[in-house]
Amino acid sequence: MLRGKKILVGVCGSIAAYKTAVLVRLLVKAGAQVRVVMTPAAREFITPLTLATLSGHPVLSDFANADDGTWHNHVELGLWADVLLIAPATANTMAKLAQGQADNLLGAVYLSARCPVVLAPAMDLDMYRHPATQAAIQRLEGYGNHLIAAEHGELASGLTGTGRMAEPEHIVDWLENFAVSKAPLRGKKVLITAGPTYEPIDPVRFVGNHSSGKMGLELALQAKARGADVTLVLGPNTLPADKLQEINLVNVITAQQMYEACRERFDRQDVVILAAAVADYTPRNPAGEKIKKKKGDLQLKLAPTIDIAQSLGKDKKHQFMVGFALETENGLEHAREKLQRKNLDFIVLNSLTEPGAGFGYDTNKITIVGKDNKIKEFQLKSKTEVAKDIIDEIISQLA
Secondary structure, three states: OOOOOEEEEEEOOOHHHHHHHHHHHHHHHOOOEEEEEEOHHHHHOOOHHHHHHHHOOOOEOOOEOOOOOOEOOHHHHHHHOOEEEEEEEOHHHHHHHHOOOOOOHHHHHHHHOOOOEEEEEOOOHHHHHOHHHHHHHHHHHHOOOEEOOOEEEEOOOOOEEEEEOOOHHHHHHHHHHHHHHOOOOOOOEEEEEEOEOOEEOOOOOEEOOOOOOHHHHHHHHHHHHOOOEEEEEEOOOOOOHHHHOOOEEEEOOOHHHHHHHHHHHHHHOOEEEEOOEOOOEEEOOOOOOOOOOOOOOOOOOEEEOOOHHHHHHHOOOOOEEEEEEEEOOOHHHHHHHHHHHOOOOEEEEEEOOOOOOOOOOOEEOOEEEEOOOOEEEOOOEEHHHHHHHHHHHHHHHHO
16 A cells, blocks of 8 residues: 555654664555655764665755755655655654744655654653643644554663654554555456557467557556555556556456456446557458468458447446547547547547657656546646546546
8 A cells, every 4th residue: 555655754863763764664665655854863863874775865854955055845845745754753843843843854844744744753751741742742633643652662761661653564554554544446446458459460470559558557556556456457568577466467468358358357347447559450360370471462351359448338337437549630539439439437538649648658648538528638747647647537536
């Protein structure tokens, strides 16, 4: 549930800061993008170099770089994060945040953050139970922030009691559960098709296209991140194997195999996203042996493949269906026609004539066309961001 999540870790001046190294490592291992902001006091307990190495990003502590004056934009940091996790959160920092003080970068980021804020307190037991600390905690929770309660155990002072920062494994578990509870597609089954199909001419050659499957994979990862049970029916591809392990994968080669895989699972799905670039035609009589080169032309007789979207659309009951239209001319006209003919809930239009869009790119530029003829145009974005936009639209319409 944390894969792809942007987690900004705020580190305060506490001996528990040493645990942050393990915490950052676990978050990265879980697939999260992690950045770290430290208070000046935190640098006395753990080096920025350690956390920069583990997170893969420079660690920020001051409003500007002392060497070249580069401004560290607290607003951008606050907008970047999906979650702001302050761990360890000291009594001093929590008191400041409760009062809206921003005398360091972390305080300014906190006031700028639009994402959920999670605090994991760490301090001695008497500090933790002091009325001033408890009042700050209550005020912060009253603002809508979340608390990972301090744990009971031996403290740095030598005393035993409640005040230890939650163990890194417990914090990661808490974040996982939090992500699940906020997952709008939790309990939904989502079927996605992706990639090309290869239609055999002979055992060596095929009719195909340049689709990489990247767009469909990003859709699958985004749907899974929102809590869905995702099945990806994927044509021939060279996608990273580690990403494919995150989802239920069905490998196919031909259009007919893709159709059969979808048909077998269709009735059990809540959402169906047909993003694959399925061949429109297949050789009528594929050769059993490699065709030898001869003088003169080679003629192939092609038969139309089954229209997967149209076939499934005829039998649609409760399913929410999304199709794709890749066009080179009259895009909106063709997209509207496909939307109606295939009984889709909306269709995603993109064009090969748009720079940076289409096959092979890591970016795409789309237009969403709805049944009510409502059109939403998007700028050129990474395919990850495009997938977020599409999944967001599905969630919005399901709601």
